[in-house]
């Protein structure tokens with residue numbers, strides 16, 4: 001089998017309030033052309049002004065990817081004609097991107113490898129085009145919505161260090177976890193907040209590029225298909241053609257796009273409407289100090305707390321879950337127990353209701369209160385499950401539910417002793433048999449006494465008292 | 474400075490413009506004379522002068538990330554050659570197949 005060489009180029013939409021160079025709102029799902037102004041529509045005379053938050057979000061990503069941020073950076077115009085580009089050029093970065101030479105640690109079942117990041121740069125998004133859809137007499141037509149024009153984008157270019165479809169998928173998963181943890185993008189591929197171009201060759205031969213894949217699953221499928229296709233070509237002694245291919249979601253295959261007749265000629269030149277960026281170490285430090293704990297560190301911390309690697313990953317890679325976990329932990333310092341409940345009872349509800357943890361009526365303090373009751377033995381963990389179901393359904397606190405349903409465990413030894421004595425008095429024959437050596441009857445007495453308590457006696461206490469009472473006889 | 478017919482044709486293509494051979498020849502000669510004129514700049518001695526792409530003594534001009542009202546959809550579409558609903562309508566751009 002030939003070895004694949006894979007590089008990924010990821011475009012990330014930043015979740016700023018306004019666009020990269022104008023004040024139009026960046027809001028997913030607004031009506032067509034309702035978030036457009038002279039700047040992002042390229043009306044004559046309109047001038048771009050850079051969005052500070054977009055720049056600082058970009059710094060945060062570059063730092064999280066261990067990139068070197070350059071002291072001097074500027075924007076270039078990338079010139080080409082396409083109807084989604086009203087100015088006739090895209091404001092992008094060319095030979096002086098603001099950062100380069102980073103890496104991302106990527107873990108699969110087989111390996112834990114360092115994937116190089118060649119560069120991260122800023123640019124603006126293009127308008128959205130819809131093809132061949134017409135409600136009028138025009139048979140074939142294209143429609144343009146400029147809401148997306150000028151939305152801030154980051155382009156993150158990996159080195160061709162990735163060696164399998166699985167590793168490509170792991171790279172994207174880790175990258176998305178970082179973007180979400182930084183809070184700078186929704187990372188939602190279905191909404192187009194994350195888009196991926198892939199290039200792949202076998203044995204460092206000619207490479208094919210697959211453009212604009214819009215889900216993690218499809219990236220993996222497209223790569224698996226492409227590895228198979230290129231292998232088959234080479235087996236037959238045919239060459240791989242350097243070309244752009246498209247992934248067909250319906251059939252799971254890639255098809256040839258138009259091969260480039262001429263090399264692209266974007267005639268990059270410095271954007272005269274924007275002044276350069278001078279990036280001081282102080283500026284970088286301010287951004288660095290605001291960086292949250294990143295997924296890798298967080299996984300390690302949770303793992304050291306006793307969580308299994310898969311549990312640690314599930315919590316650490318989802319920032320809202322991680323926040324919930326940490327807030328619970330601050331009042332109930334038993335990570336493993338929190339994880340057990342968060343990943344079973346709570347996750348079940350999230351899946352069933354198809355919502356996030358911020359949308360259910362359970363707060364970290366509420367979960368902590370419940371876990372405290374279980375931890376102290378006031379209720380058994382089995383009853384705890386009933387309680388949390390009620391909490392999730394009604395929004396009541398653990399204390400309220402336990403009180404209303406009288407679910408608390410009985411911890412008073414004398415009350416329990418009463419039940420035990422009644423049990424023994426009613427079963428003289430079994431007592432006799434026990435004394436003669438039928439040890440298995442111990443469990444019978446415990447069970448009978450537990451029944452008398454309505455299931456509420458604390459099990460350890462009950463065991464101890466049954467033993468004491470039997471020895472007295 | 475020499476500009477070939479191929480150079481002129483390439484630039485016309487990039488600009489999505491079509492010319493007759495006669496027009497192209499006129500433009501080729503004009504470009505040639507323009508470039509020759511500007512090539513005088515490279516005769517200047519620039520030793521010790523750092524390269525620059527702007528003349529403004531400014532860096533880091535930024536605005537805060539605050540959303541402002543956009544144009545109304547009607548204003549946005551005012552100059553549209555054609556529209557459908559709230560979208561610009563243009564000749565079909567087919568997805569590469």
Ligand SMILES: [Zn+2]
Nearest residue numbers: 022024037040
């Ligand atoms: Zn705008």
